[in-house]
Amino acid sequence: MSTLIANIGELVTNDPDGTGLGIVRDAALVIEDGEIAWTGPAAKAPAADAAFDAGGRAVLPGFVDSHAHLVFAGERAEEFAARMSGRPYAAGGIRTTVERTRAASDDDLRANLRRLIGEMARQGTTTVECKSGYGLTVEQEERAVRIAAELADEVTYLGAHVVPAEYQDDAAAYTRLAATDMLAACAPHARWVDVFCEEGAFDADQAREVLQAGIKAGLAPRLHANQLTQGPAVQLAVELDAASADHCTFLSDADIDALASSQTVATLLPGVEFSTRQPYPDARRLLDAGATVALATDCNPGSCYSSSMAFCVAVAVRDMHMTPAEAVWSATAGGARALRRSDVGHLTPGARADVHVLDAPSHIHLAYRPGVPQTHAVWKAGVQVR
Numbered sequence: 001m002s003t004l005i006a007n008i009g010e011l012v013t014n015d016p017d018g019t020g021l022g023i024v025r026d027a028a029l030v031i032e033d034g035e036i037a038w039t040g041p042a043a044k045a046p047a048a049d050a051a052f053d054a055g056g057r058a059v060l061p062g063f064v065d066s067h068a069h070l071v072f073a074g075e076r077a078e079e080f081a082a083r084m085s086g087r088p089y090a091a092g093g094i095r096t097t098v099e100r101t102r103a104a105s106d107d108d109l110r111a112n113l114r115r116l117i118g119e120m121a122r123q124g125t126t127t128v129e130c131k132s133g134y135g136l137t138v139e140q141e142e143r144a145v146r147i148a149a150e151l152a153d154e155v156t157y158l159g160a161h162v163v164p165a166e167y168q169d170d171a172a173a174y175t176r177l178a179a180t181d182m183l184a185a186c187a188p189h190a191r192w193v194d195v196f197c198e199e200g201a202f203d204a205d206q207a208r209e210v211l212q213a214g215i216k217a218g219l220a221p222r223l224h225a226n227q228l229t230q231g232p233a234v235q236l237a238v239e240l241d242a243a244s245a246d247h248c249t250f251l252s253d254a255d256i257d258a259l260a261s262s263q264t265v266a267t268l269l270p271g272v273e274f275s276t277r278q279p280y281p282d283a284r285r286l287l288d289a290g291a292t293v294a295l296a297t298d299c300n301p302g303s304c305y306s307s308s309m310a311f312c313v314a315v316a317v318r319d320m321h322m323t324p325a326e327a328v329w330s331a332t333a334g335g336a337r338a339l340r341r342s343d344v345g346h347l348t349p350g351a352r353a354d355v356h357v358l359d360a361p362s363h364i365h366l367a368y369r370p371g372v373p374q375t376h377a378v379w380k381a382g383v384q385v386r
């Protein structure tokens, strides 16, 4: 069964062999067996079993959201309202969600995760990374990664998210648990190990202990780095060849140099700065230094409860001075790099058929028309999901 998507006004291929968005105008593409089988000028399109008329719209690779916390219960709207009235964000707010999550049933967690991944798909997101981190016991963290693995494309063990209340006075003991029994229970369900390395969460030595244990257990590292302070986490991410250092809000010149001369992607999460009213990361400095930049939502009930990659693109352009082309690349191909995936984030033959038809003639409209729903149709692995 093959499907021809015809009459594409602007096809964003992100061709890995080219530069930038690899745009083809007046284009077509063919999906077959869940993959992109052909792309090129509409006039040369081959025949297919079925056809979809894109009506001159823009077609992009599905968004790759490489950072989200989606296994949780409850929400924190009151905390958000209080913060907008002047109270600053502190890492401890996570514990509120931990209490609600521990009390929830498997089915409730699963239903909430399914709801959020569906919400993302309807907005053009076709690859989702999902972290644990609201259980913080061996049983609860194992449950979180196991449920995440049922529905998310990429699963990350984040037992070292925050020190839970019952270990308040013994962070070293909790770190040891996260690096031993908890890790052993979670590793079979996860590909990644992550640590929130920050004042109020885990310091560099504690983060290193958990990440190195994770690497020994067969997981690959990624890091919550330099969100609230100019700490040591970016340097640790580069030292461990982490796939990504996420947040990167407070960076020294040495941090930027380290990222630029490494394979570690700088994943920026502008929805967090928006929702916590913090300064935005300096995307321009990173890009001009030659670092690879990804954009992701960090969708979670505390610091950013938005699942919209289009919103991240708009903020990155408006407030972080990325060009529309840079922001769209970072939200698709950049996210794929941050997950070390070569099959998503681009639309060239052999890629997974993750296709996002915008109800707009150009990718620029994602930033030009902020807040407007612009997803017309979506295929994930060749299956139309919207």
Ligand SMILES: [Zn+2]
Pocket: 067, 068, 069, 224, 298
């Ligand atoms: Zn996060």
